[in-house]
Amino acid sequence: MVHSDKLAALLRLQQLVLDSEDISALFTTLVPQILTEILSTGSDYEFLSVVFVDPSNQLRKSHFAEKEGNRIEPVNASNIFSFEGLFQEKTEWVNVLQGHIAVLPNASLIIKPNYDRLPILHSVTVCPIRFVKRVSGIMILGSSRSPEQVTIDELELLQLISYLIGMAFRLEDTQTSITSTTQQIYKMNAQLHQLDKLKDDFVSVASHELRTPLTAIRSYAWMALNRSDVIITEKMKRYLGRTLISTERLINLVNDMLNISRIESGHVEILPQQFDMRDLIKDIIIEVEAKAKERGILVSMIDTPLPKVFADPEKVRQIVMNLVGNALKFTPPSGAIAISFFTDGKTVDTAIKDSGVGISPDDLVRLFKKFGRLDNSYISSATSGGTGLGLYICKTLIDLLHGRIWARSEGVGKGSSFDFSLPIATPDVLANAEKYTIKLGGNAKVLEPVVV
């Protein structure tokens, strides 16, 4: 039975552990306090030391406290103990390693001869400290009493104290690993940020550097075709025309990839406002009229009364231009593109329907993926300047606008319809305008890809 004064001492020590604000410095105050408490129960010891080792029994850290200690310098336990023999499986230690207390008569076994109190020591009590199911340290107490004079009562208290130390050590260990993990996370986070910035910078600079020579190639191919001072043959015209178209395609690809990189890295601003989809579509029809006429395709809009939508008009314009552009590419001459609307009171759906080549059901799902261009569209892509990224950009943008995009087709040869929905500018939506808005941070980069 542990006496009440010992129990009280133990509780005070436990409180010290629980109240400790700085776990990493806990043992510096705890170890001397343990000695004080043990002395206060009437057991006489010259010193108390706590030594921790790692799984390979290498010294991890140690603490040391002396009775009536008047040493000013903190004592380094390795100056007092000969650790070499400390954790080797000698007969005396087997018990300790198995988790039992040992009271040894021969102090010089583990204490170096130059320790000034060695001559008065007649017993050394070694108590294992268990941590995660193994002995991870020991508590050593030196006494001027002989082993027979150390009572069972005392040992019982020491055992309990060793549990407390094990707990405190575990607490410290956890705290240390949390701290170091946190530091690692901060460090990795900073590195990731830096990598991300490097990538963005690279992409931006590469974009500009790529576009300059590409523009030059296109410009000179155009000059050769249109400003030549000799008559160019049909053959030469074809060669130069294809150079021009391919360069165009490469420029588009560079622009698309930059746009994607910009959207994916969150460097795109969404500034929604209320507007009528019909106005936007009318503008676009005017813009593409010449090109459509050239191809003999009629582009029309079916005008129906519509509520205003709440979206970033510039981004919607980009989406529609892409969809109309596709419709023009994949609709044969004398075909038609009709743009119509539908509303259910929550969203406005815009449908861009063409009488073009159509899409097989299997292919419908692949459309909005990166480079999801369909096999049968490769033929036209060589001449159309397509990049296989357009619909993916549309999908990414429409997601940012809280809308949806999908495609319909009755099958190959039966035309297709590309539809997208946008939220209506209801009072409810307007009240939550910030939900629909993405603003860039103040540190916007100087070099950003172009939205074309």
Added chain:
Amino acid sequence: MEVGKKILIVEDDQFLREFYQELLEGEGYHIDVAGDGETASQKMLEGGYNLVMLDIMLPKKDGLQILRDHKLNPSKNPVGKIVMLTNLGQDVIIKTCFELGAAGYLVKSALNPDQVLQEIKTYLKAA
């Protein structure tokens, strides 16, 4: 008739600079060129242009700074419209250019030579 109108082309890429020069001279314009920001600023200080086509990323002084300097230091002879001709397209930059007095913003890679000519004609007409 645009013949006789004077245009300053500020472009650091030699091939592109010579291309614009040739293209526009072919249309009968008088062309002056600058390959870096400082030369551009000096020429603009002297003035006497109906139109300035101004790149942004330039050695020695960037296009935005040229606009700022032009605003602060009046030219000896009139300078007509300043139109940016660049491959940069960040919204912030476009906005800044207009705030600093640019009359237009053209993205090189987005326009084919026909369109460049068309734009230039429009800006000269409006001038």
